[in-house]
Amino acid sequence: MGRSRTNSGLAEDLLIELNREAGVPLHRQIEASIRAGIRAGRLRAGASLPPSRTLAAGLGVSRGVVVEAYQQLVAEGYLASRSGGYTQVAASMPPAADGAGSAASTAQPAARAPGFRVDFGYGRTDVSQFPRAAWLRSVRSVLTTTPNDRFAYLDGRGVPELHVALCDYLNRVRGTSSVPGNVVICSGYGQGIALLIQVLVRHGARRIALEDPSSNDDARVLAAAAGLDVVGIPAGPDGVQVDALHRADADAVVLTPSHQWPTGGVLSAAARAEVIGWAKDRGALVVEDDYDAEYRYDRSPVGAMQGLAPDQVVYCGTASKTLAPGLRLGWLVVPSHLVADVAAAKVLADRGSPVIDQLTFADFLTRGEFDRHLRRMRPVYRRRRDALLDALRAHLPDLQPAGIAAGQHVVAWLPPDLDEAAVVTAAARHGLGIHGLGPYRIAGTGPGGLIFGYAILGESAIAEGVALLAAAVQEVRGS
Structure with a gap:
């Protein structure tokens, strides 16, 4: 049996120099060394790599360093984990992309979109980084251990196992005050907000307040x-302006308090308390869209509003920004008095996820x-964000970036002459x-700004895109 069929190879065989x-x-x-070896053909498909302990000993590093490198390459599709702890070169390779092979880079996603050399479109997650191997392990576990009755019709709230797992995660990481009985599983935020609007209308709501600017879908x-x-409620550097909310005569408000979309403002503790007081006084509902709070780079974690007032706040979460939008997985943590109505709306919509x-x-x-996936992705997105800020400083220093401490996009305010x-x-x-x-302003007025979505762009594509923008700005100023 040749070496490609075993995992007893020596560390020196990989030609890694640190x-x-x-x-x-x-x-x-x-x-970077293993990735380069695979691309150069030195490590062919199916070849087994040394166990992490063996490679760590050969390189004089801790086993955790090697494990982290292996896990990253598995996630990128270069390596595959096999039963018994074997790690092999994957049968098919991901396509080459800008920046791969550099020791400071991870696999880079596609940089181009149809019709554009570079596209700073927002709201996109780097699905090339989806943790396929880990997800597959969970699929296998589910198919081999799940009781038969779980595959029958369930109620509109979803499966109890996910209710418990989500509450454990959200209470620990996002500071919610959630209980499994108040969780409703939906097909992403779009369906979740649709269910809530249906319930609000049935309860007699007439007016809903949205941040201005906010998403137009x-x-x-x-x-x-x-x-x-x-009705639009102006959002400033610190999130929505609560005094305007008091004048809105609304029955509900939709907020992105941990990272206002798109300006990036964070609603202060005092403003959150005032919003909750407004909701209690009016018997109104606060809908908290917590769309990307897990990605933070230069600030301490900001807890969810729902943890302050679970009877007034609906918490909306989704896997679209953290894993992949194609999963169509979202969740609502609903006040107790609305759970039955939201679950009934979900059943009417599609009989359950x-x-x-x-x-x-x-x-x-x-x-x-x-x-683990979030810990791996934070530095990836941070490097891309840093590349964007560096390029803006170099080529367009009079643009003012905002909302840079978290998320997957940056807003840059334009100077008055543009x-x-x-x-x-x-x-x-x-x-x-x-x-x-x-296009995202409800009132239609406000300072000019640009939205830079950087999540799916490699560092070189980001630099190229800002250079193209600089040329466009020079053209506008010249005209």
Whole structure:
């Protein structure tokens, strides 16, 4: 039996050289060396790598350093974990991308979109980093251990295992005050907010307040279609302006308090308390869209509002920004008096979300794989955010970035001499896709700004995109 069929190879066989003076983490250097060997053909498909302990001993590093490198390469698709602890080169390789092979890089996602050389479109998650191997382990566990009755029709709230796993996670990480009996599983935020709007209308709601600016789909479109009046509440650097909420005469408000979309503001503790007081006084509902709070870089964690007032706040979460939007997994933590109505609306909508997907995510959470995935992705997104800020400082220093401490996008305010629409149009002529803030304003007025979504772009693509934008800005100023 040849070496490709065993995992007893020596560390030296991988030709890994570590430079402890380079300032690059050792696990990144290991990743880069193995990745380069696979791409160069030195490590062929099916070849087994040394056990992590063996390689660690050969390199003079801790086993954890090697394990982290192996896990990263498994997630990228270069390696595959086999039963018995074997790690092998995967049968098929991911496509090459900008930046791969550098010790400071992870696998880079695609940089281009149809019609654009670079696209700073927002709201996109790097699905190339989806933890396939860990997810597959959970799928296998579910299919081999789940009782038969779980595959029958369930009530509209979803499977109990996911309710428990989500409450454990949300209470620990997001500071919620959730109990399994108040969780309703849905197909992402879009369906969740649709269910809530249906229930609000049935309870007699007439008007809903949204942050201004805010997304022009989901809540805004669905509320108008359901016959609700929609009123905008201005959002500033510190989130929504609560004094305007008091004047709105609304029955509910939809907020992104931990990272306002799109400006990035964080609602202060005092403002949160005032919003909750407003909800209690009016008998109104606060809908908390906690869309990307797990990704934070330069600030301490900000807890969820729901933990302060679980009877007034509906917590909305989703796997779309943390794992992949294609999973269509979302969850609502609903005040007790609304649980039955929201669950009934879910049954009417689609008879419930897929059971296997729910059970898989529950297992994934319980095993700690979700936490590990987030820990791995934070530095990836942070590097891309840093590349964007560096490029803006170098090429467009008069743009003012905001909301940079968390999330997967940055807003940059334009100086008064630049017209937002003109810059967006000129950027498109230069092969750059980028959105302005104008279409997301309810009142239609406010300073000009650009939304930079960086989650799926490699560092080199980000630099290229900002250079294209600089050329577009020069064109607008020249005209």
